[in-house]
Amino acid sequence: MSKMKKLENKRQTGCPVTFGLDTFGDKWTLLIIREMMLKGMKTYSDFLAADEGISTNILADRLKHLENEGVIEKARDPENGRSFTYSLTEKGYDLAPILLEIVTWSGKHDHGPNARTSVLKKIQNDREGYEAKLRSGKPG
Amino acid sequence: MSKMKKLENKRQTGCPVTFGLDTFGDKWTLLIIREMMLKGMKTYSDFLAADEGISTNILADRLKHLENEGVIEKARDPENGRSFTYSLTEKGYDLAPILLEIVTWSGKHDHGPNARTSVLKKIQNDREGYEAKLRSGKPG
Numbered sequence: 001m002s003k004m005k006k007l008e009n010k011r012q013t014g015c016p017v018t019f020g021l022d023t024f025g026d027k028w029t030l031l032i033i034r035e036m037m038l039k040g041m042k043t044y045s046d047f048l049a050a051d052e053g054i055s056t057n058i059l060a061d062r063l064k065h066l067e068n069e070g071v072i073e074k075a076r077d078p079e080n081g082r083s084f085t086y087s088l089t090e091k092g093y094d095l096a097p098i099l100l101e102i103v104t105w106s107g108k109h110d111h112g113p114n115a116r117t118s119v120l121k122k123i124q125n126d127r128e129g130y131e132a133k134l135r136s137g138k139p140g
Numbered sequence: 141m142s143k144m145k146k147l148e149n150k151r152q153t154g155c156p157v158t159f160g161l162d163t164f165g166d167k168w169t170l171l172i173i174r175e176m177m178l179k180g181m182k183t184y185s186d187f188l189a190a191d192e193g194i195s196t197n198i199l200a201d202r203l204k205h206l207e208n209e210g211v212i213e214k215a216r217d218p219e220n221g222r223s224f225t226y227s228l229t230e231k232g233y234d235l236a237p238i239l240l241e242i243v244t245w246s247g248k249h250d251h252g253p254n255a256r257t258s259v260l261k262k263i264q265n266d267r268e269g270y271e272a273k274l275r276s277g278k279p280g
Contacts, residue, residue, distance in 0.1 A: 013191040013192060013254070014252070014254035014255055014256040015174070015191065015192075015256055016242065016243040016246035016247055016250060016255065016256065016257075016259065016260060017170065017171065017174045017178070017239060017242055017243060017246070018171065018191075018192060019246040019249075019250045019252075019255070020242040020243070020245055020246045021167040021170055021171065021242070022167070023249075025165075025166070025167040025170060026165070026166070026167065027161040027162070027165040027166065030157065030161055030165060031157065031158065031161065034155075034157045038157070051153040051155065051158075052153060052155075052158060091249050094245055094248060094249065095245060097241045097244070097245075098238060098241040098242060098245060099157060101237045101238040101241050102156065102157055102160040102161070102238060103156040103157060103160070104237070105160055105234055105235060105237075105238060106156035106157070106159040106160045107156055108234060109159075109163075109231050109234065110156060110159040112154070112159075114153070114154035115154055115156065115159070116154040116155060116156065117156075119156065120156060
């Protein structure tokens with residue numbers, strides 16, 4: 001049984017934390033959402049090129065899972081009828097505050113020399129405006 | 141190589157989302173934090189009794205991981221010198237806003253008949269006060 005199959009076999013404890021984690025509580029799932037929401041990435045090959053090096057089988061599994069959960073939508077690419085693009089639904093964009101809190105937490109606790117702070121600065125400057133930008137699909 | 145070993149082998153891309161997910165981006169890890177932060181649970185057997193049915197090997201692995209990451213601390217139980225209690229560090233309590241956003245998201249999107257809303261109501265009534273209560277170690 002694959003990991004996502006197990007996640008989909010929800011225990012329905014009714015706990016809202018569990019509900020959320022069953023939907024997106026997996027490192028790769030949230031990284032795909034990051035690619036879409038913070039970086040404006042749309043295609044399978046975009047996601048495959050992410051710095052963390054997601055494998056094709058995990059990527060395909062997580063995209064299917066997110067589609068089944070109604071977090072993302074898959075559509076034919078208008079510019080190339082043989083490929084697909086992925087976009088966040090409202091349910092997906094509603095994950096923005098969670099992502100922003102993760103960035104804020106890491107901004108406080110990542111003392112590594114490589115820690116990137118561009119998104120953190122946008123949040124600190126104008127959180128509301130930045131969230132609105134993300135929701136408009138133009139992370140900028 | 142265990143899953144957590146892999147997570148600990150951080151790729152150091154510098155991305156704050158990845159940094160956060162390497163620390164707590166795993167369903168079981170966040171469920172342990174939920175047990176501690178929202179329910180005031182402290183012991184190995186408390187965590188083992190959580191509704192989701194975590195297995196002993198996953199629980200031991202995740203507790204070790206969270207301790208290594210400085211999110212929780214392990215100490216001898218003052219009431220029973222042969223057992224241990226776990227508590228959140230400041231870095232751990234700083235995860236509160238992430239948990240509260242997960243609960244808020246699920247409150248909006250979980251339309252299941254079992255969805256529990258007691259924590260959601262506390263957030264909606266007085267988010268700041270509720271977060272302060274959590275940070276005091278008394279979720280109430």
